[in-house]
Amino acid sequence: MRNLIRFILNNHFFILFILFEIVALTLVFQNNNYQKAFVFNLSRNISGQINSRIFSFRQYLDLYQTNIALEEENVRLRNNLLSSYKQNMRSPGSAEFDSAWVQQYNFIPARVISNSVNKQNNFISINKGAVHGIKPDMAVISHDGIVGVVTGVSDHFASVIPLLNTDLRISSKIKNTGYFGSLHWDGKDPGSALLHEMPHHVTMNTGDTIVTSGFSAIFPEGIRIGTIADFAITGGNFYTVVIDLSTDFRRLNHVYVIENLFRDELLDLERQEGYD
């Protein structure tokens, strides 16, 4: 016993080092799965408070670009308004909004308060939380296109796992042909991502638009992801396609969180049918 104590005292530096490493590495490996993304509930609230102060200042610096982007979006939305279309029907009184239409997606505006693009597993925090109706597994988009998926929610803040996280995969398709594959980021360039599992007989061109497929209960169909920059057959019968992302993650500020009002219904059905 005395020898043991002496051994521990003599080697306390090394033993302490091993102990600390075990604690730290346990933390790392318990939390590297994004589904269980570590919810520092308390600390997120604290760091969220501080980060939102910092960002409210930084917002002023980006105000000009943000205004331009919002203006462009407004113009686009106004162009899509029913009032900007000419009624072409002969018979008057056709139903424009009636019970045949049910709202499926609900948009909640939010601001980004902390963000990174230079890590392998980046995270974003936004200034809306459970109080504002945000729940995990909601989709997040910006005016340019896809951003990511909500993982953790506290009362007033939420963390988002962006596309720039090597753990996230998104089902996406080529807009004009409809062929789909799974999109993921390879951890290198924050401006591009890879699309896998695209069969080799698919014809595609650089510049083709990639959008979300809508196969998951998270993203609506047709949210813009980016354009094809390059493609090549790598190993087997599948193309690997390099995508130029349309969202500039380095300048993310205004985002929209999308709530799928039919999500529970869809998941229930899939569970009953025994999908997995």
Add this chain to the structure above:
Amino acid sequence: MIKVLPRNIIRIIVLVLFQVFILNNLQFSGFVNPYFYVLFILLLPFETPGWLLLSLAFVLGLSIDIFAQTPGLHAAATVFMAYLRPLVMDYFAPRDGYISGTYPRVFYYGFGWFLQYAAILVFAHHFFLFYLEVFRLSDFFFTFRRVIFSGILTLFLVVISQYFIYRR
């Protein structure tokens, strides 16, 4: 000796805030990010006992982790660096040892000594950090490049700080 404690407390707070609010927000070409907070470990007094050194490193790493939402990652790397510190110090010790009352700084032991001492520890920290973050060998050389560029930038900041902030 009494002044050492408040000075280090202020230093750890300033470095964490500087790292979290300024350096983590700088996006140099997407993959280069300096981790200047390791300066705290580099500048601890020679007499710091081992257990205190490791505990401080753990606390420092963990506080960076909390803001960066990377639980354990920086803590593991910083503890590893702190563990190497006494070994590196022994290796580069002057012939008659370190003089008491001095600190590991350019001012006391010269530019060459400080650069060697800081470079080894900074790169050890960055290697551990980046490879633990990636946790695969498939992009070995890409990660290697990130380590080298980020390491050089950190080292640059650390050395510059010796001439602008810690002249004495």
